[in-house]
Amino acid sequence: MNPTQDDAKRAAKAGSDFEALLVTRLLKTARAAKLGDDLMGTNDQIRDLIDETRARSLTAAAPLGLAQLLAREAKR
DSSP states (O other), X not given: OOHHHHHHHHHHHHHHHHHHHXXXXXXXXXXXXXXXXXXXTTOXXXXXXXXXXXXXXXXXHXXXXXXXXXXXXXXX
């Protein structure tokens, strides 16, 4: 693999990670709004892990487009 392909893959990975981080933050913010009873109880570590896993799943199924944007910018 040549350096430009490697750079493109790293940029796409960074973009995917950023998307997941953004969605995780959105989930945490929505949870903080406390629109209803929290069925998960008070275990913050488990809740954070679930939010992170859910965010990765969401962004893998329906990407926001940030990963593609970063990959495109990295090619310049």
